[in-house]
Amino acid sequence: MIGLARSTYYHAPGTTAARQAADAPLRQAIEAIRDEFPAYGYRRVTRELRRRGPLANHKRVARLMRESLLGPRPRGRYVLTTDSAHADS
Numbered sequence: 001m002i003g004l005a006r007s008t009y010y011h012a013p014g015t016t017a018a019r020q021a022a023d024a025p026l027r028q029a030i031e032a033i034r035d036e037f038p039a040y041g042y043r044r045v046t047r048e049l050r051r052r053g054p055l056a057n058h059k060r061v062a063r064l065m066r067e068s069l070l071g072p073r074p075r076g077r078y079v080l081t082t083d084s085a086h087a088d089s
Contacts, residue, residue, distance in 0.1 A: 027064050029054055034065075038073040041065075
């Protein structure tokens with residue numbers, strides 16, 4: 001043994017720049033969908049991407065959305081209030 005970790009042997013140097021270059025157009029498509037549908041999560045975004053054309057795995061879409069902070073915006077909650085000062089009839 002050389003004294004190196006096993007992961008060092010399998011590490012492919014320089015893949016991060018190529019990966020970022022390949023992810024750029026997909027990230028733009030995700031941002032466009034996100035602007036149109038702000039409450040969509042990665043599942044709906046993946047479905048919409050497939051409908052529009054660029055194919056992407058749901059795990060890749062989830063990773064890109066997580067890295068770019070493009071998570072779904074929560075909708076406002078429905079607040080139920082009671083009218084305790086109503087007139088007794």
